[in-house]
Amino acid sequence: xxxxxxYSRGDKLFVIxxxxxxxxxxxxxxxxxxxxxxxxxxxGFEARAGNVVLTPVGFTIEAFKYVLADxxxxxxxxxxxxxxxxxxxxxxxxxxxxxxxxxxxxxxxxRFWNLLVAFTMWFNAGLIPFFLNMRDLGLLDSxxxxxxGFAVNGFNVILLRNFFESVPQSFEEAxxxxxxxxxxxxxKVYMPxxxxxxxxxxxxxxxxxxxxxxxxxxLLQDEDKIPxxxxxxxxxxxxxxxxxxxxxxxxxxxxxxxxxxxxxxxSIIPVLIIYPxxxxxxxxxILLGGVKE
Amino acid sequence: xxxxxxxxxxxxxGAVQVVHGVDLEVQEKEFVVLVGxxxxxxxxxxxxxxxxEEISGGDLTIDGRVxxxxxxxxxxxxxxxxxxxLYPHLNVAENIAFGLRIRKTPKDQIDSQVKEVAGILGLTDxxxxxxxxxxxxxxxxxxxxxxxxxxxxxxxxxxPLSNLDAKLRTQMRAEIKRLHKRLGVTSIYVTHDQxxxxxxxxxxxxxxxxxxxxxxxPMDLFLNPANTFVAAFxxxxxxxxxxxxxxGDNLAEFNGQTIELPDxxxxxGSVGRAVTLGIRPEFVEVADASVANQVKIDVDLIETLxxxxxxxxxxxxxxxxxxxxxxxxxxxxxxVTGFTINPKLIRVFDAxxxxxxxxxxxxx
Numbered sequence: 213x214x215x216x217x218x219y220s221r222g223d224k225l226f227v228i229x230x231x232x233x234x235x236x237x238x239x240x241x242x243x244x245x246x247x248x249x250x251x252x253x254x255x256g257f258e259a260r261a262g263n264v265v266l267t268p269v270g271f272t273i274e275a276f277k278y279v280l281a282d283x284x285x286x287x288x289x290x291x292x293x294x295x296x297x298x299x300x301x302x303x304x305x306x307x308x309x310x311x312x313x314x315x316x317x318x319x320x321x322x323r324f325w326n327l328l329v330a331f332t333m334w335f336n337a338g339l340i341p342f343f344l345n346m347r348d349l350g351l352l353d354s355x356x357x358x359x360x361g362f363a364v365n366g367f368n369v370i371l372l373r374n375f376f377e378s379v380p381q382s383f384e385e386a387x388x389x390x391x392x393x394x395x396x397x398x399x400k401v402y403m404p405x406x407x408x409x410x411x412x413x414x415x416x417x418x419x420x421x422x423x424x425x426x427x428x429x430x431l432l433q434d435e436d437k438i439p440x441x442x443x444x445x446x447x448x449x450x451x452x453x454x455x456x457x458x459x460x461x462x463x464x465x466x467x468x469x470x471x472x473x474x475x476x477x478x479s480i481i482p483v484l485i486i487y488p489x490x491x492x493x494x495x496x497x498i499l500l501g502g503v504k505e
Numbered sequence: 506x507x508x509x510x511x512x513x514x515x516x517x518x519g520a521v522q523v524v525h526g527v528d529l530e531v532q533e534k535e536f537v538v539l540v541g542x543x544x545x546x547x548x549x550x551x552x553x554x555x556x557x558e559e560i561s562g563g564d565l566t567i568d569g570r571v572x573x574x575x576x577x578x579x580x581x582x583x584x585x586x587x588x589x590x591l592y593p594h595l596n597v598a599e600n601i602a603f604g605l606r607i608r609k610t611p612k613d614q615i616d617s618q619v620k621e622v623a624g625i626l627g628l629t630d631x632x633x634x635x636x637x638x639x640x641x642x643x644x645x646x647x648x649x650x651x652x653x654x655x656x657x658x659x660x661x662x663x664x665p666l667s668n669l670d671a672k673l674r675t676q677m678r679a680e681i682k683r684l685h686k687r688l689g690v691t692s693i694y695v696t697h698d699q700x701x702x703x704x705x706x707x708x709x710x711x712x713x714x715x716x717x718x719x720x721x722x723p724m725d726l727f728l729n730p731a732n733t734f735v736a737a738f739x740x741x742x743x744x745x746x747x748x749x750x751x752x753g754d755n756l757a758e759f760n761g762q763t764i765e766l767p768d769x770x771x772x773x774g775s776v777g778r779a780v781t782l783g784i785r786p787e788f789v790e791v792a793d794a795s796v797a798n799q800v801k802i803d804v805d806l807i808e809t810l811x812x813x814x815x816x817x818x819x820x821x822x823x824x825x826x827x828x829x830x831x832x833x834x835x836x837x838x839x840x841v842t843g844f845t846i847n848p849k850l851i852r853v854f855d856a857x858x859x860x861x862x863x864x865x866x867x868x869x
Binding site: 389 | 556557576578582583586588590594603607608
């Protein structure tokens with residue numbers, strides 16, 4: 213480790229403190245995930261007794277059997293997929309052209325439009341007006357309402373706009389000289405160059421859609437349209453009510469804790485699967501070599 | 506006729522005018538270089554021709570058609586950018602083919618055109634590489650390939666060599682010249698480097714402060730600069746400018762020394778008139794103390810460049826540079842006290858306006 217001599221004692225200390233902090237952060241993020249997974253595979257009795265800490269106690273898959281046997285679970289799972297895929301596509305379809313337009317110097321009233329978008333990040337209409345608005349538009353209890361109602365998020369628009377602004381203007385000019393129209397400049401030049409930023413925005417959309425709970429609960433009454441998170445909420449409240457009144461249908465092999473944990477584990481799996489595919493787009497230096505600064 | 510015509514072209518940003526009524530006729534197949542210092546409006550003028558900047562006034566005609574309101578893609582011009590502007594997500598072949606694909610050219614035609622252009626530019630072995638994996642010179646070639654593959658009416662070059670090192674710049678300069686000879690496409694080239702301008706141009710347009718100072722062939726501008734700006738801008742080192750006062754019809758005085766000038770009608774009977782004398786560093790003969798009728802200078806430094814040397818001196822408290830051969834003159838160079846010059850090689854400018862006096866034409 214001769215190279216270590218290049219670093220002063222202060223540098224080494226800095227690295228060590230960083231590693232400790234990052235380690236603590238990783239553990240604090242990872243632990244709930246490990247705990248919930250262990251809980252899902254533990255017996256109901258042990259879970260109720262609070263004996264699960266790190267690994268499953270009284271290993272069983274009864275909780276999963278219970279969850280997977282419920283047809284409502286599959287309905288809500290399908291709904292979550294619809295909201296996530298449809299919502300993300302819809303969001304990108306609005307956010308990408310919107311952010312591109314806002315990034316253009318030649319956009320008439322550019323400052324005003326940008327301010328208008330930023331404004332929505334600070335202030336919004338509030339719960340009741342938004343609900344009434346959705347009701348008046350006939351968007352309650354509808355897939356389309358959830359998909360279109362939350363399609364555009366000011367933060368994502370500004371995030372992508374800033375990235376588009378950082379792309380050297382000469383790419384646009386070269387494409388225009390090559391015969392591209394505005395749409396082709398966006399589609400064939402800016403979008404491929406902005407993959408990391410678009411992947412980030414897409415991931416934000418996917419995660420927020422997948423975990424979307426509050427508005428779905430407010431806007432959806434129809435059991436056939438609720439997403440997984442609302443189903444989870446229903447399950448938790450139903451099971452805990454049953455237990456409180458001493459009329460639990462649950463035996464010792466699963467409990468309301470293990471069933472909730474099993475639903476959470478099932479809901480995490482798709483995000484875990486998708487993330488590695490999106491992560492490859494978080495490449496650095498995609499603009500490297502295109503222009504000489 | 507793929508000529509380009511600029512008539513009274515004006516560019517203004519709000520109240521600020523940066524190009525003031527430029528008139529220029531570029532003939533078909535001609536290679537015209539716009540040259541001038543930073544901020545003189547040369548790039549803005551080029552970008553107006555390209556369609557990347559709106560024209561605030563005047564008329565731009567390409568191939569006989571007024572183009573003021575025509576989109577860049579419909580002007581049939583191609584541009585090579587200073588920073589290459591290669592699409593980093595596409596490989597060399599895709600970069601070159603981009604414009605053809607946009608125009609929906611049939612695939613087999615694209616392939617053959619890309620191959621042909623890659624052959625011309627020596628890029629055949631690099632077609633699969635991304636721009637990041639290329640050297641500066643190769644990137645610049647790809648940028649040129651992207652321009653020539655479309656076979657446009659006009660090529661526009663915006664300081665294409667300024668990001669290359671000196672050796673590569675010289676090499677690419679020659680390649681551009683060869684390419685122009687081979688393709689014969691009307692070309693307009695912007696640079697601040699007067700060596701590029703002198704070597705590449707059929708005609709040079711010297712710009713300053715949003716205006717054209719002079720248009721002419723490289724040698725014409727070198728020998729017959731219209732004013733002190735052009736005189737001081739072209740040439741390396743540039744022309745020496747010396748302030749003097751007329752003391753006879755063809756005799757001027759400065760700092761207690763006299764110098765004989767060419768016979769010019771404008772100078773007859775103009776004793777007392779202030780003039781500026783333009784003396785090219787290459788046109789003087791260095792002299793030691795033994796030479797009569799020499800103009801004395803204070804030698805400060807001699808830079809020997811091999812076959813030639815630059816004598817840095819001062820005259821009337823201003824820098825004065827002489828470029829001279831070294832072979833057979835090394836002893837003389839150690840004892841330089843002044844110089845002599847054929848009066849016909851001195852260019853005389855009006856001291857107030859900086860404009861060359863009429864009647865001075867050096868044949869090439």
